[in-house]
Amino acid sequence: MKKSGIFAIVLLIKLMLGFSGAIAQSPRVVSLGGSVTEIVYALGAEQQLVGADQSSLYPLAAQQLPSVGYYRRLPVEGVASLKPTMVIASEHAGPPQVIEQLRTLQINVVRVSDLPTLDSLQQRVRDIARALDQVSQGEVVLRDFDQALKRAKSVEVIPFKAITVVMRGGKLLGAGRDTAAGVVLHEAGLINALSAQESYRPLSAEAISALAPEVIIVTRGTVESLGSLQALKDSPILKYTPAVANNRILVLDDLLAQGFGLRLPQAVHDIRWELSRAPIQ
């Protein structure tokens, strides 16, 4: 009896050791890029994360992870110090030299597509799911995404001319065609009045009066830095637009308006829902 008790304890210890050994070998992942991190969480693989970058803001828990800073300026030693077995990096992460150095440190670096298009998003989800050995979960996430987007797009909306406005460095900038915000507008059934422009550019008062946007989408952070929505309406650049005259101004979460990730359906839904409720002039 006593002997078997000792045996049981030894067995238990062995099991625990074996188990902790398994934990030590479980993947340690550093995720680089806001949308990449969001997908890792959506796949339910967040317990593997040991670090992320500055742009990994959603979900909130991601902000608790050690941050390696701006993902286009990765510190190679900083990333290595987290002892990752795998780095999942947006294609924008860099510099390229650091990516190469990480590979020489026996870290498996997985690059994923990160463009503001639906194809890129799908590819991203599949690649991350494969890297994390969560292929079936990846398909579930994609199916949920498609359904949510379809549901969001079922809300009818008039194809207004719209602009997305953000405040940066004390200036109001408008989102051009290749930006995530531009694609959000498109999916929301609106026409980006600034589609002639690439990237984010300062708004010009004359150009805006010529374009006459009927809807203005503005980020919450922008409204906060201006002080109030009224301040935005009073800004000389936007004051004389049909959007302000008809009060068709939507305030959207910064990440929703500018990010292109799994929460796209929510952004699309919010925009369509708000516009469908607004009285048609």
Added chain:
Amino acid sequence: MHPSNNHIFIKSPGLATPSGLLLLSSVLLVAIVWALMSGAFQIRPMDMVGWVLGSQLDEVSRNVLLNIRAPRVLLGVITGAVLGMAGAVMQALFRNPLAEPGLVGLSAGASLGAVLAIVLTGGGLLLIGGFAFLGGLAATFLAYFLGKRSSHQSGLLLAGIAINSIGFGAMGVIIIHANDAQLRDLTFWNMGSLASADWAMLAWLTPWSFALIAFLLTQWRVLNALLLGEREAYHLGFHPVRLRWRFITLVALAVGPIVAVTGGIGFVGLVIPHLVRLWLGADHRWVLPASGIAGAIALTLADWLGRIVIAPSELPIGLVTCLLGGPFFIWLLLKGSRAHE
């Protein structure tokens, strides 16, 4: 303020200059060892000492030490030495305590080159580096030719200021056309960093920089003569106009590639020669090597701090030098003005 007076006035009486150099060199050695041994990636000091003595070190740690940390520390030493000496040379050349490579338009030219490379070609270190070097050289020569038209050295300074303003204006125009990612790249480039260090780049930067440093070191007599004034230098048998030409070219050749590789690292070229002169006097026989060594110490330690202070992220070294160098310089100025009262 006549620097030649400083020589007698401020030089600390107890310390002979050669032993000052020796002291600085020892500090640099300690700083280098320290910077090699510590960083975001933990390697036990005992393991490193053991490795130097012949025992094994795991491959990843060895890689971090040899291929990531070591080139970075070497780049810091070279950058600090070049910026420190370039500052000392410029201050003697213009007989102006505010002179540094940025003043003659070199930094603006190099920045403009880098910005052009980032926006037009989308980056790549070699392209950014090459453009920055050419921009720095072009701006410096332009400043020189404009400055030559007026007979005294303020002409060059004023030309440098004008070129700086043109350079930054042109940069603003380019920045308006940059996209978001490019903007961030530019911002970071302006903050300076040693993170791009690798052996392939150091293989040409090291001999290039040390050759120029060695040549500058032999020029201390000329710089001492220039310090007296151009007319005095002329009567001592030197040709001031030719000398100005020579030193500006040398500084552009030395600083251009450095700025290209590291971005803007402020305050070192300005502060280090001042410190050295306060300590060792104004004789360039000592000011030049001491500025080089002190600059190397400053950047080695600043980079080490930048690497560990917000690990696993990193603080750009240019921010560290400005945040620490600025207050230190103010303290020095206050102390100096009190001593004069």
